Amino acid sequence: MAGGAASGGSATTDTYKEARTWLLMPAWVTLSILVLAPVAMMLVYSFLTKEFRGGVIWEFSLAAYDQFFCDRGLFGDEPCTIEWTYLQIFWRSIWQAGTATLLSLAIGFPTAYFIATRPEHTRPMWVFLITIPYWVNLLIRTVSMKFLLRDQGPLNDFLINIGLIDSPIHIVNTNFAVQLGLFYSYLPFMVLPIYAAVERYNFSLSEAAADLYATKWVTLRRVLLPAVKPGVIAGCILVFVPSMGSFLAPDLLGGAKNFMIGSLIEEQFKGNAGNWPFGAAASMILMTMVLVLLLLYARQQARAEKAEG
């Protein structure tokens, strides 16, 4: 992830100049095997002919991309009109992930601020507390969430017992449950980068703003936020990107009623469809979208750094 501050002194770079290639080798090898090779394979597969019941035939074909963008009717023999199905699924995923990101930001920012303003020796403990739930497997956390939220679950029981509601609120198997699940799954990814940014923030700037008669709101908006923006953006990307591809929360909390990008892709490999090239194509399209997003962020960063001089 392209972090905000790329501040390695040039002296350090020179010291290791000779050995640089060799020192970078492990990283390059790891990246090539674990990232580049699988992505290249996906790219190749997306342009191949599908084999019935999973697998590929080594013949070039654009069928997968055609299926994504062209609606040819139930029997696949009508002229091409715009296929909304998959765009709709992508839009749903973006919307769900976006809501989860905003929720995380709304809760994560104050939390990060709170931790960063604690006395220095207690901060590691707060960070530790944030990470504790994440020692438990994501699947188990998501299932537990379902138990909590279900119609006969503790949350509804509690609300009924205190007389706030008469009949259980249906939360499980709704979009809201999915957003809640995503929010809960990825919250620390929001808190930690923002915390890192706020911790580095020089609070005397806030005091200076107050001395100049800025209200607390103006200080937050015009002084603190611009200073910690890289952390906020990094946090948003770290929550948004995995949320988009996630299929645990939609399956378990949303009832798998509507495909999300993740479950659509999974279906192509694990389900009846067995259409590997289409699954690969959908992955490539998703990845392109995410990359565009990251490039925009990187460009914005570069521009901001330039403006600072």
Next chain:
Amino acid sequence: MKTLLKSGAAALALTVAASAASAEGKLVLYHWFEYMPQEVLDKFTAETGIEVTMDTYDSNEAMLASLKAGAIGTYDLAVPGDYMVSIMAGEGLLDTIADGELKNKGNIQANWADPSFDPGRKHSIPYQWGSTSFAVNRDVYGGDIQTTDILFNPPKELSGRINMLDSQGEVLAMAALHLGIPQCSTDREQLKALNAMLVGAKQHWSSFNSDTAKEVLVSGDAAVGQIYDGFAAKAREEGANIEYAYPTQGYVAWMDNVVLLKDAPNRDSAIKFMDFLLEPENIAAVTNYAQYNAGVTGVETFLDPSLATQPEKNPHAKAGPGVFIEVCSEEVQEVYDQIWTNVKK
């Protein structure tokens, strides 16, 4: 790219082969979740000294995908459903059991000895058979449940409280029964009707889930659940006031089978285990646990007596026919995939 992949696969195969050679007295099973009692595995280990490892899957299709994606050669045995046995045989994923290799082969019940999905039982032995239909919570609905309308055109009390199996095969087979059309129909009007009916029925469904099909009925999250008969019986025993339906339009029948996989690393252990499962006492233990039916003669004396009278096992007089899921041609399967996407989009 291709050669790179091939040499990679070859290298992997070598490693697997090397580790297999050292794996004397092991057996690696690829099996459905919650379908094999630990006691049976322990008993096999006690009798033969063979150590059993088991991985699980939650649908025939997931198992096929995993094997095709490279897991073939790591497992000795899998337990596909009827239609999946013929698909796997067609894909060349199964090894042939030679005549006389299984000394207990004669124990297979006559009506299961030569099934259409594996003529002559060349690759498989029976594991369990049963039905897939649906169960209804009787606290919620007291009316007639012996109709597929319960799933596809439900009364108001049940609408929005239905869990469907997340399995294209089971859902579309049931839908074809509901409409009274043949499975894998090539008739365009019938396929259009199937598509329209399912897309319309979706508004009544709250979730698609196979591995929690029992649990949602027990917890009351769903008032209707498409489910296998033995799973419904378990849900009832766990306290859900549910009744398993045998709709007049018909229901899905199935048989799961233990198959010998191609390139099984422990082929001898696999044959021993198949023979072990053909002994009435052992397969009866599986039946007592899973609450379906065995396909082996002589199991009766070992079965839990309550199983015979279980309502889930005894279709009523007006029940429709039990039909096996058919294997569709590639063209029809493509339309089926499109329908499934339309339902879940």
